[in-house]
Amino acid sequence: MSNIAAKNPPLLSVKNLTLAYGSRVIQENINFDVKRGSIFALMGGSGCGKSTLLKSMIGLLQPKKGDYQVNGESYWAASQNRRIDIAHKFGVLFQSAALWSSMTVGENVALPLQMFTHLSDSMIHRLVELKLGLVGMEYAIDLYPSELSGGMRKRCGLARALALDPEVLFFDEPSAGLDPITSKRLDDLILNLRDGLGATIIIVSHELPSLFSIADDGLFMGSENKTPIAYGSPSYLRDHPPNEFVDDFMHRQRSDYKKQKG
Amino acid sequence: MTIKSEVTPLQSSPSWKLDCNNGRNILTLSGIWLAKNNNIPTIPDGCFRHAYDNQSLYFDTSSLKQWDSSLIVFLWSIKLQAAQSNIPFDQDSLPEAACKLLSLLSEKPAPVAKRAPYHFQPLVRVGDWFIQSLSDLGKAWMVFIETLKGITSIVAGKSYMRIVDLIQYIRDAGPSALIIISIVNFLVGSILGFVGAVQLRRFAADAYVANLVGIATVREMAVVMTAIVMSGRTGGAYAARIATMQGNEEIDSLKVMGIPISQYLILPSMLSLVFTMPFLYLYGCFMGILGGLTVSIIMLNVTVIGFLQQTFGAVEFNQFIFGGVKSIAFAIFIGISSCHIGLKAGRSAADVGVAATRAVVAGIVGVIALDAIFAVIADIIGI
Numbered sequence: 001m002s003n004i005a006a007k008n009p010p011l012l013s014v015k016n017l018t019l020a021y022g023s024r025v026i027q028e029n030i031n032f033d034v035k036r037g038s039i040f041a042l043m044g045g046s047g048c049g050k051s052t053l054l055k056s057m058i059g060l061l062q063p064k065k066g067d068y069q070v071n072g073e074s075y076w077a078a079s080q081n082r083r084i085d086i087a088h089k090f091g092v093l094f095q096s097a098a099l100w101s102s103m104t105v106g107e108n109v110a111l112p113l114q115m116f117t118h119l120s121d122s123m124i125h126r127l128v129e130l131k132l133g134l135v136g137m138e139y140a141i142d143l144y145p146s147e148l149s150g151g152m153r154k155r156c157g158l159a160r161a162l163a164l165d166p167e168v169l170f171f172d173e174p175s176a177g178l179d180p181i182t183s184k185r186l187d188d189l190i191l192n193l194r195d196g197l198g199a200t201i202i203i204v205s206h207e208l209p210s211l212f213s214i215a216d217d218g219l220f221m222g223s224e225n226k227t228p229i230a231y232g233s234p235s236y237l238r239d240h241p242p243n244e245f246v247d248d249f250m251h252r253q254r255s256d257y258k259k260q261k262g
Numbered sequence: 263m264t265i266k267s268e269v270t271p272l273q274s275s276p277s278w279k280l281d282c283n284n285g286r287n288i289l290t291l292s293g294i295w296l297a298k299n300n301n302i303p304t305i306p307d308g309c310f311r312h313a314y315d316n317q318s319l320y321f322d323t324s325s326l327k328q329w330d331s332s333l334i335v336f337l338w339s340i341k342l343q344a345a346q347s348n349i350p351f352d353q354d355s356l357p358e359a360a361c362k363l364l365s366l367l368s369e370k371p372a373p374v375a376k377r378a379p380y381h382f383q384p385l386v387r388v389g390d391w392f393i394q395s396l397s398d399l400g401k402a403w404m405v406f407i408e409t410l411k412g413i414t415s416i417v418a419g420k421s422y423m424r425i426v427d428l429i430q431y432i433r434d435a436g437p438s439a440l441i442i443i444s445i446v447n448f449l450v451g452s453i454l455g456f457v458g459a460v461q462l463r464r465f466a467a468d469a470y471v472a473n474l475v476g477i478a479t480v481r482e483m484a485v486v487m488t489a490i491v492m493s494g495r496t497g498g499a500y501a502a503r504i505a506t507m508q509g510n511e512e513i514d515s516l517k518v519m520g521i522p523i524s525q526y527l528i529l530p531s532m533l534s535l536v537f538t539m540p541f542l543y544l545y546g547c548f549m550g551i552l553g554g555l556t557v558s559i560i561m562l563n564v565t566v567i568g569f570l571q572q573t574f575g576a577v578e579f580n581q582f583i584f585g586g587v588k589s590i591a592f593a594i595f596i597g598i599s600s601c602h603i604g605l606k607a608g609r610s611a612a613d614v615g616v617a618a619t620r621a622v623v624a625g626i627v628g629v630i631a632l633d634a635i636f637a638v639i640a641d642i643i644g645i
Contacts (some may be wrong), residue, residue, distance in 0.1 A: 009462060101610035119300055120540075125336045133338065134363060137371035146610050165330050189366065196363035 007234040009072060011036040011168065011200050012057070017066035018053050024051045029227045030066070030218050040210045041234055044221035045249065050204045051073065051095075051172055053221070057202065058170055059087050063121060070103065070168075088116055091166030091199075095173045097157030100144040105132065105156045106141035112163040131159040135189060151182045155189075162193070168200045169193070175207040183207065187214050220246055274327065275301055278336070280309060287313045287349060289340065292325030293631050297332035300545070305339050310347035318352040319344050319480025326357070345369040366457055402602045409532055409598065414524060416470050422525040423533075431534035435496045435626030445544040450483050451475055458554075459561045467560045472572035475554030480577045482544035489592035492535065493625025494597035497600035501621030502532050504604025505614040513605065514561060523605065539593035540586045547585070548604055586645045588636050592629050599624050 010033035018028040026049040030224055034040045046218070054063040057068065059075065068075045070086050078086065099108050099234045109128045113119055119127070120141070130136040135155040154174065161169060175183040187210050194201055205211055211218070211234040220230035222239060230242045236249070241247035276293040287310075313319070319340070326333075337356070341364060344351045349370075353361045410608065415421040440485050458471040504527060507513050516523055551573060600621040608619035 078452060102612040117298060119297060123297060123300060123302060123332070127331055130331055130335045130338060130367075134365045136366075136368070139375050141374055142377070146608070192362050192366055196359050196366070198359060231554055 008036065010034055011071060012040075012070040012074075013067075015067040015069070017053075017056070017068060017101060018064045019049060019056055019061065020053075025064070025226060027221060027226050028065075029226070030219075030221075031232060033155070034200060034202065035200055035217070036200055037194065038216045039190070039203060039214050041203065041218035042204045042221065043211065043234065045217055045245075047208075047224050048223035052176050052202065054170055054172055054202065054204050055145035056089055058092050059083055070250040072093070073229045087214070088164055089167040090166070091161030091163045091164065092170045092171060093154065093157050093172065093174055095176055097145070097150075097153040099153055099157055099160065100176050101145050104144055105159075106139065108145070109160045110157065112160070116164060122142075127163070132156070132195070133204070134162065135159045145201050151186075154178065154186070156256040156259060158189070159188075162197070168202065171201065171203040171205070173205055174203065175205060175210050183210060186210075192215055194249070208223075208234070208238075208250065215232075220249075264490065276303060276332075276336075278303060278305070280313070282313045285314055285317060285531035287317050287319045287633075288322055289319060290322040290325070292327075294327045294335070295329035295333040297330055297335075302332040302336060305336065305343065306601070307343075310343055312347055313347065313349055315348060315351070316626040318350040320352050321355040323356060326589055328520050329357075334360060341367065341369060342371075350424075352451055358610070367462070371400045372513065386481050393607050398602075398606075401606070402598060404527060405524060405602050405605075406598050408522070412522070412525035412529040416529075421529075422521055423529045424526075428533060430528040431530050432537055434499075435534045436538035436541065437569050439492065439495060439538075440545065441547055442491055442495065443488055443542050444549050446487050447479075450487055450555075451479055451550030451555075452557045453553075454478050454483065455554035455557035456561070457557060463562070468564065469547070469568070469572055471562060472564070473568045473576035475551060475558075475585055476573035477579040477581070478548050479550035479554070480581045480585055482633070485592065486552050486629060488539065488542050488546040488589065489596065489629040490626050492593070493596045493600070493629060494622050495537065497625040498597045498618045498622045500597070500600040501604040502614050502618040503606070504601055505607035505617035508605065508607055508611040509584050509611070509614065528601040531601050532594060533591035537587040543585055543589040544582075545626075547582070553578045580645055583594065584640060588633065591632060591636070595632060596625050599628060 012034040014032050014212070019026045019028040019030070023176050030053065032040075037099040042053060052061060056063050067077070070089070072084065075083060075086055082232075094117050100111070103111070106128050110124050113124045113127060113159055117124075127140055128141065132141055135158050137152060137155050137159060140148060140152065140156060145156070147157065158174075169190075174186055174190070178186065190201060193199060193212055193261055203211070203215065203237055215234050217230070218232050218237070219228050221227075221231075222229040230237055230246050232260070239254055274294045276291075276295040276299075279290040280289065281288045310319075334413075336352075337360065339355075341351050353364050356364070412421060412423065416423065437608070454475045455471055458474040462470050462474070464467055504513070507527075513523060516526060555566065555569050559566065560570055603621045604617050604625060607613045
């Protein structure tokens with residue numbers, strides 16, 4: 001290991017991971033490191049297992065084989081209580097935002113603070129206002145999720161994910177269902193949050209323009225051979241595709257169509 | 263002029279100081295600003311009263327140590343107050359990460375969206391409830407009529423109902439419910455037998471325990487208890503399933519494609535109950551009488567043959583017909599009401615729970631109310 005690598009160990013490290021639902025293997029031999037403060041993209045065709053890998057990384061699905069380390073500590077080898085402690089470093093924005101429908105937006109953001117800190121009510125209220133302010137939703141503090149549009153819910157979901165000042169932020173299809181302007185604003189927000197909070201970001205997305213503009217590094221997962229087929233930033237994989245499938249994916253076209261065009 | 267935070271006992275505690283001297287406004291931040299320490303200072307209102315107008319507010323962060331979101335909370339309140347006092351906020355002197363976060367926060371936050379204030383108006387609420395109830399009754403009746411039309415479509419061979427759905431629903435409503443129907447009816451029969459034995463033994467009328475258990479079970483208890491169990495078990499499940507479909511826009515997609523919900527969803531639900539409830543009722547009668555028989559054998563000096571002879575002598579065949587008709591009426595009521603409640607549910611997870619609860623409550627209350635009506639009808643026609 002070089003001196004630089006020894007001084008800056010990866011924040012997240014996935015080693016020989018195999019993911020499966022029962023006996024059905026989804027992906028195997030997954031290996032990658034995520035550097036602190038980077039934006040890491042999980043890419044691949046529909047159904048290749050990106051969201052399954054994300055589930056495993058946030059503690060919702062135990063891998064069949066392999067190791068997943070957070071700050072050098074094996075996540076799945078740790079005790080249940082230790083895993084909960086580690087998970088407090090995570091903030092997750094789910095695809096549907098997953099706001100709790102029986103609570104107001106403010107209560108959604110406040111709940112993790114009430115559960116896992118000993119802050120005074122006034123401090124919690126100020127932090128809730130801040131987190132909602134960061135995503136431009138401070139006016140919605142007293143509204144219920146059902147009173148918000150899809151984009152607003154996503155931003156409020158992000159505010160909730162930021163509640164505990166996480167070291168790692170996971171985004172599952174953040175731009176899905178959003179118009180291009182809202183999607184671009186969300187990209188800018190992600191970049192600003194990375195720079196402002198110093199958070200490391202893992203993002204699952206199909207939105208290529210978004211990935212090209214924000215991701216520093218990434219992993220491309222294949223669905224046919226059930227194993228990762230390329231490593232590198234989305235823009236690098238676009239310019240240096242290792243095979244035809246990645247080339248097609250990154251340029252949003254089919255090989256047979258390309259051949260017809262000559 | 264200098265304003266500063268309250269004196270803090272530790273050097274590392276978060277503190278601030280505003281110096282407005284020599285034409286410059288300088289805010290000095292020092293210490294450790296971590297929310298978890300619960301000691302984040304606040305900025306008093308009007309702290310820029312003595313600041314120089316139109317002169318930028320600069321920051322001295324040379325003594326600032328660790329910080330997190332709590333510093334941004336503080337700086338945001340400074341930024342808002344500075345904007346109100348027309349003092350330009352020079353954030354370049356702040357740590358770069360703090361600048362990035364502050365740039366996301368507006369100087370003039372949009373006003374908090376408020377719901378219309380609640381006024382207690384009992385008459386208005388009672389009126390609303392009455393009109394809503396009438397409206398619901400009308401809509402449920404329309405659903406029933408539409409579902410009946412679906413039956414005529416089946417006869418005409420043009421139904422949208424899938425037989426495979428009907429078979430699945432019948433399996434869920436019938437065989438899967440046998441265990442709970444057995445337990446409930448056996449215990450109710452046992453209780454009837456026990457109460458009867460204790461009371462009738464006083465008058466040396468032990469033999470009439472069989473009459474009591476038989477008539478009460480066949481005429482009332484088996485059908486009512488079975489209907490209550492089915493409204494809790496199956497009616498609640500129907501309402502929750504349809505409410506979930508509502509939330510997933512599955513109902514919308516059926517409507518858009520022109521598939522009648524009454525035939526595709528409600529008809530198999532209702533028919534499955536109509537087909538299974540009479541059999542469950544008969545099974546409930548058997549289990550109830552068995553419960554009464556078991557208690558009678560334990561507590562009284564009766565034989566199995568004697569108890570059964572007494573029972574069938576007391577219970578006429580038309581009692582079974584009457585119970586069967588009631589079970590079909592209850593089945594239609596549970597099917598229609600639970601599906602209707604599911605269809606008018608909201609689209610959130612909480613609404614699914616509300617719909618299931620309402621379906622169970624409406625089912626139980628409705629079954630008992632219908633049973634009271636049947637009791638009056640039975641009296642009139644002399645059953």
